[in-house]
């Protein structure tokens with residue numbers, strides 16, 4: 001199966017839900033509407049994409065949106081296992097909420113928690129929406145958003161105490 | 164405390180302990196033996212904070228065999244007397260490091276391993292790290308990212324040399340605190356996020 005055929009199969013499976021397909025070297029990203037993402041994800045799962053490899057977010061402050069992308073692949077289907085397909089949606093920046101995909105792919109539970117603490121995107125319906133890695137005070141600052149400014153440290157420091 | 168026909172009287176334990184200490188450390192001059200014994204029984208606690216932990220594991224593997232220096236990683240903080248900070252300490256882990264340090268019985272020592280433990284390393288300028296020397300008093304630093312197992316073994320030997328030449332442990336026992344090193348108290352409570 002080559003990429004063209006894969007694209008055709010995905011388009012067939014998702015029907016009218018596909019808003020656009022972005023293609024790059026070695027990956028394809030399927031973009032859908034935010035309201036349809038649970039439906040689209042379950043159809044991808046029926047097609048054979050049985051797990052999510054990663055969940056990532058890109059911040060576009062000028063366009064006032066986040067793009068959330070789930071990278072799905074397959075363990076059981078040997079043909080599909082060669083590809084990683086991204087399924088994504090745009091989330092508005094001023095109201096960062098989206099439906100959770102935990103009930104489609106169980107494995108994204110912790111990754112959604114991580115996105116929640118780093119970007120402040122809330123996944124509605126998520127069973128356990130707490131910060132995962134950061135201390136709570138830091139999670140409130142949402143450190144991976146573009147407007148988070150890291151305090152710059154000077155290059156030359158006093159020597160640490162020795163003895 | 165004295166035996167008398169099979170009975171034992173317990174006097175003032177504090178005073179007896181002090182007198183025993185004076186006898187052993189003063190009259191019998193056991194100080195050097197104590198230094199020597201401690202130098203060859205530095206047991207690091209298992210607290211793997213970051214990726215340097217792999218090199219830490221390799222150091223005690225058969226090839227490099229750090230056990231030949233008398234160091235043996237042990238599980239519980241209460242049975243160890245050395246802490247080897249393995250690389251980055253994140254804000255959440257700083258609490259664990261400090262709690263482990265408080266639990267260890269003195270005389271205790273700390274080695275900071277890796278560039279991250281010195282000044283941030285690749286996480287320099289990050290929002291989520293803590294320098295280990297801000298939370299515990301560090302004796303020896305090991306540069307490198309990650310340091311080779313030989314470097315870790317070298318640090319242990321360096322610490323042994325320090326203990327025996329400066330007679331750290333015997334002075335520590337005699338005076339009740341460590342004379343050659345400042346006590347480090349964290350400026351802000353590393354566990355505040357947890358206590359709320």
Ligand code: SF4
Pocket residue numbers: 213214215249250251276277278279280284285307308309310
């Ligand atoms: S010094 Fe290098 S190997 Fe060690 S914790 Fe830091 S990044 Fe990891």
